[in-house]
Amino acid sequence: RGHEFWDTQPVPKIDDKIVESGPIENKTLEDVRKEPLTLPPAFEWIELDCNKSDELKEIYTLLYENYVEDDDNMFRFDYSPEFLKWALQPPGFLKEWHIGVRVVESKKLVGFISGIPATIRVEGKPITMVEINFLCVHKKLREKRLAPVLIKEVTRRVNLRNIWQAAYTAGVVLPKPVAICKYWHRSIKQQKLVEVGFSALPPKMSMASMVKLYRINDEMKHPLRPLTKEDVPSFRALLDEYLSKYKIAPEFATDEDVWHWFETRKDVITCYVKVDETTKKVTDAFSFYNLPSTIIGNAKHNTLKAAFSFYNVATTMSLTELVGDALVAAKKMDYDVYNCLDVFENSTFFKDLKFAIGDGDLQYYLYNYSTPTKKSSEIGLVLL
Ligand SMILES: CCCCCCCCCCCCCC(=O)CSCCNC(=O)CCNC(=O)[C@H](O)C(C)(C)COP(=O)(O)OP(=O)(O)OC[C@H]1O[C@@H](n2cnc3c(N)ncnc32)[C@H](O)[C@@H]1OP(=O)(O)O
Numbered sequence: 073r074g075h076e077f078w079d080t081q082p083v084p085k086i087d088d089k090i091v092e093s094g095p096i097e098n099k100t101l102e103d104v105r106k107e108p109l110t111l112p113p114a115f116e117w118i119e120l121d122c123n124k125s126d127e128l129k130e131i132y133t134l135l136y137e138n139y140v141e142d143d144d145n146m147f148r149f150d151y152s153p154e155f156l157k158w159a160l161q162p163p164g165f166l167k168e169w170h171i172g173v174r175v176v177e178s179k180k181l182v183g184f185i186s187g188i189p190a191t192i193r194v195e196g197k198p199i200t201m202v203e204i205n206f207l208c209v210h211k212k213l214r215e216k217r218l219a220p221v222l223i224k225e226v227t228r229r230v231n232l233r234n235i236w237q238a239a240y241t242a243g244v245v246l247p248k249p250v251a252i253c254k255y256w257h258r259s260i261k262q263q264k265l266v267e268v269g270f271s272a273l274p275p276k277m278s279m280a281s282m283v284k285l286y287r288i289n290d291e292m293k294h295p296l297r298p299l300t301k302e303d304v305p306s307f308r309a310l311l312d313e314y315l316s317k318y319k320i321a322p323e324f325a326t327d328e329d330v331w332h333w334f335e336t337r338k339d340v341i342t343c344y345v346k347v348d349e350t351t352k353k354v355t356d357a358f359s360f361y362n363l364p365s366t367i368i369g370n371a372k373h374n375t376l377k378a379a380f381s382f383y384n385v386a387t388t389m390s391l392t393e394l395v396g397d398a399l400v401a402a403k404k405m406d407y408d409v410y411n412c413l414d415v416f417e418n419s420t421f422f423k424d425l426k427f428a429i430g431d432g433d434l435q436y437y438l439y440n441y442s443t444p445t446k447k448s449s450e451i452g453l454v455l456l
């Protein structure tokens with residue numbers, strides 16, 4: 073299938089056989105367009121300031137009404153304003169990469185795309201990149217080729233900062249996935265998932281026995297507790313050591329980075345650690361983020377409370393026991409479901425912890441960097 077826009081971009085063609093890793097094109101600042109891309113006359117570019125609650129709310133509302141839905145239009149992601157502020161303002165963020173498209177007349181926000189700085193190791197080599205996320209065009213303005221304009225504009229602004237690579241994920245297949253991953257789900261509120269129509273009661277099984285099947289303990293097996301600032305140096309060392317064995321993974325360069333991404337923030341991010349009593353060092357950690365979804369058109373339920381697995385490291389226990397305790401924490405925090413991808417070594421616990429495979433794929437992509445296709449288990453990166 074021809075990709076009018078993507079075939080013009082520095083990404084491998086869908087059926088390319090890639091043998092070595094490296095940038096696809098090498099441009100310099102002279103090659104970068106100095107003025108913003110041209111929008112259709114009714115629209116204008118705008119930078120959104122996440123420190124202004126009204127502008128943060130505009131991003132929230134655009135996504136709440138127009139962001140990603142599953143193929144059956146059962147759910148639409150409902151990233152909260154606090155979550156978006158966390159996701160968009162890591163150390164080193166630039167407001168100029170929080171790009172909106174407004175209707176000149178009404179000032180209504182109808183398009184958005186974001187970039188945040190990140191160092192991503194690809195086969196051990198740290199590359200300064202941006203992570204692109206929250207690309208959204210209002211439902212009423214779809215299929216007018218606005219997305220390529222948003223993508224070219226964020227590319228231009230990133231290039232002007234002398235950054236030439238990006239990482240992004242998508243549910244759609246584009247040239248060219250570096251990995252294709254699967255979502256897996258662990259029911260916590262089984263009855264609600266049946267009522268919503270996500271899960272089905274197996275024939276001849278009562279709801280009561282299905283609920284029992286998915287029961288989760290009330291207490292953790294291990295003494296895990298929320299990460300504190302004092303834990304950060306040893307947690308960063310543990311994380312970087314663990315992530316260095318993956319073919320694509322972030323490098324958390326500073327303690328400030330780690331504190332930003334893993335400080336527990338109510339209704340946004342949860343990170344629990346086990347600390348060795350003698351050495352006072354972090355030996356194990358689980359983390360998950362809070363990403364609710366609107367339940368579209370269900371009489372009884374409006375919102376799905378979903379926990380998404382973030383980064384987990386186990387060294388004094390099995391990953392299965394660690395994530396088992398994450399499920400206990402998620403249950404205590406009233407989540408309906410715990411979701412994770414088959415990245416890292418996650419597929420080792422799906423059976424024992426009673427995960428069910430989802431029906432959507434998540435494709436991982438690199439922009440302007442070719443590298444041989446990776447297995448899901450070689451991916452050590454989670455994008456929000
Ligand atoms: C060095 C720095 C580099 C930075 C940049 C790196 C690259 C970053 C890339 C972005 C990463 C974002 C990651 C991210 O945010 C996480 S994936 C979530 C994307 N957002 C949504 O799915 C929200 C709901 N959908 C929409 O808002 C629209 O459908 C969107 C805006 C998705 C497309 O709007 P539309 O009105 O439906 O379509 P047109 O405007 O007419 O445009 C059609 C063209 O857009 C291509 N398309 C469709 N979906 C895409 C997607 N998810 N990525 C990339 N491209 C996508 C499509 O293949 C076609 O190109 P082709 O003709 O060549 O096939």
Ligand SMILES: CCOC(=O)c1cnc2ccc(OC)cc2c1SCCC#N
Pocket residue numbers: 140141142143147148149243255256257270364365376378409411412430432
């Ligand atoms: C109950 C399991 O499904 C989800 O948690 C869920 C929730 N909201 C979504 C919104 C958009 C959406 O578009 C792909 C999917 C979901 C999904 S399933 C895939 C993500 C995961 N896990």
